Amino acid sequence: MNTASVASSLGNLNLWQQFRLVAMRTIYFGVGLVVLVLAGILVAQSRWLEAGALTCVALAFILTGVIYRNELAPQWINFLFICALGILVSVSMTSTGMMGVYWMYPVLAMVFFMFDKTIFVLVIMLIYALFAAVMYKFLPFEYAWRIGLSMLVLIGVGGVFLMMMSYMQRNITKLYATDPLTGFYRRDYVTDMLQQSLQRAERTMQPVSAMMLDLDSFRSVNDKFGYMFGDEVLKETAKRILRYCRHHDVALRSGGAEFLIIFPNTDIKQASILAGDVLDGLRHEPFAIKSMMTTVTASAGVAQWRKGQSWADWLERVDTAKDKAKSEGRNRLRIAQ
Structure with a gap:
């Protein structure tokens, strides 16, 4: 492993991973608190079954944030969470129509931080396909296609962001880890x-x-x-x-x-x-x-x-x-x- 190939094995200064760790802690606790508030609203409306389901989801997020506060959680846990959020948003759109659309964007944004680039594309397209199917079924077409296009723009911007972060990481690692004179x-x-x-x-x-x-x-x-x-x-x-x-x-x-x-x-x-x-x-x-x-x-x-x-x-x-x-x-x- 010479100096050209060592970089892929080093993680001492992986700023992107550190940034992801902070972002994931914020997501776990933030989503948990938001979902708890929504559960409280449902309790006030005497919708006990839905409130109980949201409470379980909220506690799962908060517990994961506590357990994995110093390391990234396994990808399968994040996949379960994103599936749960996708289902909740889809149910919200079927019952409230356009009001449920607003929850799609933060869920899509979470995917950029929750998954490694090896499976990111697969997960983001699965979530997009789920949201698009629900929109075209329960929303007027004139709104659905505009919202679908805006989600693609968000995904494109997020993809550019990830590439820029990867480029920055490589340059910072090279600057910090290598001798500027010899490249070793x-x-x-x-x-x-x-x-x-x-x-x-x-x-x-x-x-x-x-x-x-x-x-x-x-x-x-x-x-x-x-x-x-x-x-x-x-x-x-x-x-x-x-x-x-x-x-x-x-x-x-x-x-x-x-x-x-x-x-x-x-x-x-x-x-x-x-x-x-x-x-x-x-x-x-x-x-x-x-x-x-x-x-x-x-x-x-x-x-x-x-x-x-x-x-x-x-x-x-x-x-x-x-x-x-x-x-x-x-x-x-x-x-x-």
């Missing part, structure tokens, strides 16, 4: 995701290895050629690392001129070969930016994750192996014991 993900951002990967590796008994790479004497490159040249060297280093990474590998920038590469489903022997290829790609090809050229080498350490080992302990082993490569003369690879 920051290590602190993906720590939780990588910890989950280790847990999966422990369950499936699959090997996982990591390489820590640090450019040798990078400060002297900045001092000799300037920081702009140094930045270009870092960009080119990232490109060369990706050249040897597989599609499921994870490349991160730890900071400065240090990079971390995670090799899933890879034992220490395979990881050492991949790490050696990366180092060869750096040392054998000079870095040429405009009229300036220099050769940059790197030191690296490789370690295979051990069952039961924490993420921090594993990285410490990798870092220790890298420091050993540095202390032994640089421009080499060392394997952690």
